[in-house]
Amino acid sequence: MAVALQVRNLYKRFDTDQGEVRAVEDVTFDVEAGAFFTLLGPSGCGKSTTLRCIAGLERPDDGDITLEDAVLVSSSQGMWTPPHKRPMGMVFQSYAIWPHMNVFDNVAFPLKQGPQKFSGAETRDRVLRALALVHLDGLEKRPAPQLSGGQQQRLALARALVNEPKALLLDEPLSNLDAKLREEMRNELKLLTSSLGITTLFVTHDQLEALTLSDQVAVMDSGRLVQYGPPREIYEAPRNRFAAEFIGSANFFEGAVTDAVEKGGITGVETAHGVLRCTAAEALPKGARVAVAVRPENVILHAGAPPEVHGVNVLSGTVRSVVYLGNTLDCLVDVDGALVKADVHPGEEVSEGDTVALSFKESASRVVPVGTVVAETEQAG
Amino acid sequence: MIGQQTTVGRAMRRGLRTDPQVLVVIGALGALLAFLVAVPLILVLWFSFRTAGPGERGGTFTVSNYVDTFLNPLTYELLINTFWFSVGSIVVGLVIGVGFAWLIERTNTPLRNFGFVSIVINSAMPAAMFAIAWVLVLNPRTGLVNLPFTAWLDWDKGPFNPNTMWAMIFVEGLRLAATIFLMVIGLFRSMDPSLEEASSMSQVGTFKTARHVTLPIMTPGILGVVVYIATSTVGVFEIPGVMGMPADIHVLATRIYLATSGVPPDYGFATSLATVAGILGVVGIFIYHRVTRIQQRFATVTGKGYRPRRIELGPTGRGISAALIILFFILTFGLPMFILFWASLIPFYQAPLPKALEFVSLDAYRFIITGPGRHEFLQGLRNSLLLILVVPALTMLLSAVVSWFVVRSRARGKAILDMLAFMPHTVPGIVMGLAWLIIGLFVLSPIYGTIWLIVIAHISLFIAYGTRTTNGAMFQIHRELEEAGAMSGAAWFSTFRSIIMPLLMPSLVAGWLWVAIHSGRELTVALLLQSSSNRIISAYVWQQFFGGRLNLAASAGVLLVLLIILLVILTRVLGQRLSRQQ
């Protein structure tokens, strides 16, 4: 597929009273035409700043941004396009619905005041179509501040889409909604963007949103892009400790690689709990310091520690706590002083103080570099 | 001992309704505020319906004061003048003030800090001095702006004249611009910038965004500012007094002043006019509250994505806006200050041309500081310093206590306290001045003619501002902080002194500064209450100006401005120290 949006070596720093903040550091990625691309990361990692640089609301210190062959920003050529000259629509976290206009006028604004001129009938037609798209038809006359949170959100979406932008930018659009509405809007957003086939850039700190909505997820940490790829790859094969920890939770066992291994191959890792066998996320030399990451749901708990549990990756320990979460039991097991998390089927008979055995498959664990070492971004897909 | 402390602690938790001590304090505060605020106003109203003036014996109820006033064609001329003066100066102030607030808060204009400084420094100059300076600048023969016509074209007179309605509107408009700027900039700051960004993202340019998004959203807020300002322009005295009065162009305030300072004073006319002005003020504030309520409907929730971004002006735009900022500084401070300084250096005013340089000397300063004029001037200086030291301290202390009751306690009557404290704001300054004149003559005759009458009058004038500041700050101090004080066994007074006051300190300092500046430069009330022994510098300047001793007026004025600037700098430093400590 063709690449719609290209971001190259983006840098943005802010001077504040407390000194310089490096909000975005050397961020590079491509978004394919029609793809749903998500920037995911903890609060303050620079997601919004990245998005705002793409929107033109922030002027990057360095870097290039291209949208469908049009160069928007190029530090080498000293080029910068102001936001109102970029063919993009944006939904803000606060929705930014203009309170002095009604629903219709909010959506009509880009058509009336924007660069293209439309006849009255044409404007009306387009506005109504946009409103129908987000199921707000019939509310044209309503003063905008009287809308509910979910309706404001749809209105913001209609306004962003009404003049058929080449890309749609969404900055945590779901975070102001309550849990149930959020799920509903998430599904609608997915349907809408895929039926329009519009290139979408989405910012969130919610991993569930990122995993369920996206074609591609980019994980950011302290201004840097840590990893990007399809959601499944990010989840199943995190390339470093930060990505593994931030998306879902994970247990880590640090150690040294026993045999050199190819990317995707199986290797042993000498840890404090013996040699563990697992899949390498990238090629590693013998002796490399790494951590083995295992997600709690991939840890199998053998209650009663029957001696017949053999094979690879078996650990034994004492249950420290059991928390009932409805669909799972959240167990913490003390394995030689290290606490290992395991999600267990609620039917399992396990209680505090039990001696148990734990195991996990070699395909269900990943070797990641130690610490939050930043991986160089890699051309995805 | 222990028993007593628990009582206080429990009373605080229950909202103090039952504690007799608290009721006593509230009663005392109420009485004090009533004396400061309500009594003076009631007296004005009372005398507007009496045949005898204050100080005279006897008298009966009458409406003849009003009948006379409203049968007098002068009254209508006055009202019409006041109307045009207010409307005109507000329009001028709005265009400049809102424009500047937008430039400085929302764009990447150069000289942003300088713009801010020039707005603030303007407040160091008393209005009467500002008007005097502009009288000199606009003087038909010697005024700077008329010089090209008189000196080069040899005309008899230049086209500009300070003693006209237009000139008054322009000068008052310049003054208002600074106030409006400071109020509007708060509106800009509280507006969610993503509302503008959403417009940019709809491919709409900077100026269209300003016109179709920013301005309409701000309109209710600006309307509120307009009404608020209008209530004060109705009673504005200094600028019409300096520029209009000599040409017999009168507004409400100047007529009230003339009526009271005539011989014999016409209190019937003055009090009935003052009542009219007071009613206009109250109506204005009523509308203001309505408007601000409408504004709340417009209030939008700002997401956590809040972050002001500045609009990028092009090179031409930046050039123009820098020029405008410099021009503003020149008009509001540079030029008036220069002219006053010049006027203070020459014995008989002449245009600042090279040929006048031979007359330049520091004689005026020598005359008022060490020469024969020193008695009057130094007396004024002493009195002004006393005001600057005592008025803000007492005002802020009283404000802090009143605010505690208004914000914290659940005692009955606290709404009345708050209303009383706010009332002086709704009443034009000239009316308060008249009220205190009546009290001075009628009730407090022992302190009439002393500086203390002015001190009390000023406290009543500034308590409205003081309590607004401390109310806001008190809301921000979490109730549990002082409850923790009470729970650790401290009595109410020590909690107030050792927890509330220190936490309030930054706002108290800010309020103190504001009150100090305004008390130091206040003229209207001081002028009405003046006698030979309680003259303050601003009244001294006025007296010398109208006595034709321009160089003395100017030199005293220059010294007053320097004093106020010094004061501002000192408090700034102190304030920064304080905030660093916390």
Ligand SMILES: Nc1ncnc2c1ncn2[C@@H]1O[C@H](COP(=O)(O)OP(=O)(O)OP(=O)(O)O)[C@@H](O)[C@H]1O
């Ligand atoms: N205008 C600014 N001035 C100073 N610092 C800023 C500015 N904008 C962002 N920052 C800083 O840059 C960093 C990244 O901010 P950004 O808003 O991009 O984070 P984010 O990932 O969107 O976080 P969140 O999930 O909380 O929205 C933060 O440390 C922030 O404080």
Ligand SMILES: [Mg+2]
């Ligand atoms: Mg953000």
